Amino acid sequence: MESWILGLFVFLFLASAKTSKARNSASFYSNYYVTWGFDHALPINNETEIQLTLDQTSGSGFESKWRYGSGFFHIRMKIPDKNSTGVLTAFYLTSRSSDHDELDFEFLGNNTAPYTLQTNVFANGQGGREQRIHLWFDPTKDFHSYKILWNQHQIVFYVDNVPIRVFKNNRKMGVNYPNQPMQIEGSVWNAEGWASGGKRTDWNQAPFKAYFREFDINGCVLHDYAVEKCYSSHFWWNREKFWKLNPKDLKAYEHVRTKYMYYDYCSRYSKPPPECKSNQ
Numbered sequence: 001m002e003s004w005i006l007g008l009f010v011f012l013f014l015a016s017a018k019t020s021k022a023r024n025s026a027s028f029y030s031n032y033y034v035t036w037g038f039d040h041a042l043p044i045n046n047e048t049e050i051q052l053t054l055d056q057t058s059g060s061g062f063e064s065k066w067r068y069g070s071g072f073f074h075i076r077m078k079i080p081d082k083n084s085t086g087v088l089t090a091f092y093l094t095s096r097s098s099d100h101d102e103l104d105f106e107f108l109g110n111n112t113a114p115y116t117l118q119t120n121v122f123a124n125g126q127g128g129r130e131q132r133i134h135l136w137f138d139p140t141k142d143f144h145s146y147k148i149l150w151n152q153h154q155i156v157f158y159v160d161n162v163p164i165r166v167f168k169n170n171r172k173m174g175v176n177y178p179n180q181p182m183q184i185e186g187s188v189w190n191a192e193g194w195a196s197g198g199k200r201t202d203w204n205q206a207p208f209k210a211y212f213r214e215f216d217i218n219g220c221v222l223h224d225y226a227v228e229k230c231y232s233s234h235f236w237w238n239r240e241k242f243w244k245l246n247p248k249d250l251k252a253y254e255h256v257r258t259k260y261m262y263y264d265y266c267s268r269y270s271k272p273p274p275e276c277k278s279n280q
């Protein structure tokens with residue numbers, strides 16, 4: 001009971017903590033470019049923000065100019081409002097190779113809060129690691145921060161600085177761990193069917209508009225050297241502080257798992273995959 005209350009306190013503290021950094025004003029084009037749905041992508045606010053639109057003719061997406069071998073990636077975004085059932089807004093890292101690595105934030109459209117955030121982890125082509133939480137706020141109303149930490153010790157997904165998912169490097173247990181250069185991607189597309197419990201997207205509600213901001217990138221760019229160079233403690237996100245959650249973050253993470261997670265792939269198995277226990 002006591003620890004539950006402490007968890008709630010820490011959780012609220014983290015959720016309300018604002019980043020101390022000055023407002024981020026990197027231009028979209030400094031690190032990213034539009035890859036598809038060119039006439040459905042609109043840079044605004046002096047290119048510090050991009051609006052992606054989905055209608056019956058197309059969605060749209062962008063990706064980073066470079067590939068990364070580690071980092072603490074972030075974006076601020078606002079997902080489409082109105083009844084967006086069937087619409088999927090995504091922010092993710094992917095290696096795009098044949099046996100690919102991928103780390104996904106996927107926001108499922110809905111008519112009203114609570115909205116579902118699904119995360120997934122692919123390593124060496126193997127995915128099927130979906131987890132779903134109900135967000136504790138309405139992500140269509142305002143910008144919120146979404147981050148992915150990726151170093152050689154752990155991968156952590158954060159929502160407004162609250163850890164919502166941990167995937168540890170469990171290679172010792174024989175679990176594959178993402179180690180291929182990945183690009184950062186953002187998109188909005190029609191995922192009616194799987195993202196909507198079989199319901200069709202209501203095109204009378206279109207256009208669906210998603211907004212992304214903060215385009216600076218804390219990552220190890222792979223220009224001409226091996227990915228191993230990205231594991232150096234020269235990069236701050238590889239330092240010991242980021243090898244595991246601190247006690248405060250751990251409490252907040254446990255709180256999310258108890259209160260907001262409603263689906264975990266681990267529960268599909270009578271004998272869960274080896275990583276399940278250690279990631280909880």
Ligand SMILES: *[C@@H]1O[C@H](CO)[C@@H](O)[C@H](O)[C@H]1NC(C)=O
Pocket residue numbers: 027046
């Ligand atoms: C727009 O951004 C550029 C740099 O990307 C900056 O030099 C310029 O002052 C900005 N303009 C306004 C009106 O903020």
Ligand SMILES: *[C@@H]1O[C@H](CO)[C@@H](O)[C@H](O)[C@H]1NC(C)=O
Pocket residue numbers: 108109110111112113114115116195196
């Ligand atoms: C959509 O919202 C309803 C509440 O109106 C909620 O019960 C349901 O879980 C939500 N569905 C998804 C996929 O988030």
Ligand SMILES: *[C@@H]1O[C@H](CO)[C@@H](O)[C@H](O)[C@H]1NC(C)=O
Pocket residue numbers: 083084085111199200201202
């Ligand atoms: C939202 O749209 C979905 C898909 O078209 C539909 O099934 C659902 O009834 C709509 N919800 C409301 C409250 O209108």
